Amino acid sequence: MIRISGVSRKFGEREVVSGIDLAIRRGEIFSIIGPSGSGKTTLLRLIDLLDRPTRGSIMFEDSSTEGPEHERRAIRRRMAMVFQKPGVLNATVEQNVAFGLEFRGMQKDRVHERVTSALEMVGLSGLSQRRALTLSGGEMQRVAIARAIVTGPEVLLLDEPTANLDPLSTGIIENLIVRVNRERKTTVILATHDMGQGQRLASRIGVMMDGHLVQTGEIYDIFYHPVNRPIATFVGIDPVSDGIVESNENNLAIIAVHGVSVQAVTALGKGQRVALCIRPEEVTLSLPDACPPASSARNCLAGTITRLLPYGPFTRVHVDCGIPVTALVTRRSSEELGLAMGMRVNATIKATAIHVIPDPEDKDNPPHTTTG
């Protein structure tokens, strides 16, 4: 659908996005995630043809986007973008939603018809005559979405559409995005710094860091197999560094890390410096006397609880097993086990649940901390 090849964009001397290669498939929800300032907005603006890349090219279907402005506008009119700030104009809700159609020279009665159905879809039918600037933040963002989808775009670009909204409005908008994708077969590209949102909505994710697209893949790949430390940290893992592969037989490796021996599945060979990524929800806690039967592909590490953090219906339990291990347990099981600070527990992790990443620069990294 959209093919981005080697795209870079400079503002002055600073390259805000560099060397992006990305193919967006028709009908998918693709999420660009990354911390603030990583270049997500700039990339979306390039895709919407609001800015021109300094280097590289963007193909929309089979058309080049490098032509004169009127050709770019024709392509742009097959897309729609929702910005982080809703950008509603000082007019009624209905007039706001009608802009895109009016710009295309559509007749008034048809405009009214399309606007009405778009407002119905976003659940704002009752407010069509209200001044848009008097709406709540969540409602304004729904106006912005209605305004974007009313033209029937093939591609919908969303830049942090829920960044400043409460959880309820966020939920409404997330449902709306999924509906637009399912019912209208609209390709959606969503930029967000919210990992969870990317996970909830997208079928594929691209991670941006410092202007680079560092990893692209299915949700599972990104969450369980981050390719480097920054991505691991961003997807909610505290990587444990200073590991070294001691032996590797048929991809089942023994890794020594801070004096603890851990089994993990990896192709990395003996002597390789590594960091371990353990997702908190993959760690099972049990009382010291109830260690599950030892198995070749399972690690059972004894340790002391150093911290308990409530996390919605869950509790994040930090355990010092020689290496810091974080476990995510339900609050109920936390209470059943009677978990408390300073208590001795066993942490069980399957060898397959430990993701090993090469860590050549571990000496340059700051000492590891166990902050949640």
Added chain:
Amino acid sequence: MQEIIDGITQAFQLIITLNPELLEVTALSLYISLSATVIATLIAIPVGGLIHFHEFTGKRVLITIIQTLYSVPTVIIGLLVFLLISRSGPLGIFGLLFTPTGMILGQTILILPIMTGLVITALSGVDRNIRDTLISLGATEFQSIAQTVREARFAILSAVILGFGRAISEVGVAMMIGGNIRGETRVLTTSIALETGMGNFGLSIALGIVLLAIALIVVLIMNLMTSGALSDSDRVRGGPQA
């Protein structure tokens, strides 16, 4: 003291009895200044838009010059226009000196900088995000500019009103270009200057009250129009709950 009291009494008599001379002077003032404001508006919005929406070298310098001209003395514009339209001047053949048309020309030039400058300020006040939104919705360059101007309409309206205020209250151009000819080019301000000199304080005060009344009406109209935007928030309070 007695003079002032007599003057005020006489002024109200003139106003209540709709003194023909008072009416004529007021009507001419309104005609000239409103015409100048309309013409200046028709120039200031496109020119202001052109400056705001385009990047060119010297843009900052140009805006600084425009801003400096906000406070150009009216007599300097009077002098400039006088030289232009006097019989030997480049526009002398049109015979505009000592005519209302000449005064309209002078007042237009006088208020053009402040109106253009304030139009630029008004357009700069529209969030950059709005322009991006319009472009991403498929607007052409012209469509996006037109909508941005529309978005800035309240700020542009106050620019227009300020321009009118400067036009109707100035003396320099009216005196030098109009010449204060009774029944032809005599307006409120020149009339006050003349009548005061002649000791007709009653008429002067009456003219002054009319001038202030016009200012009041203008302010009231402006408040009414901008409160049209504000009253929406009142409507919200009584409106349906979202």
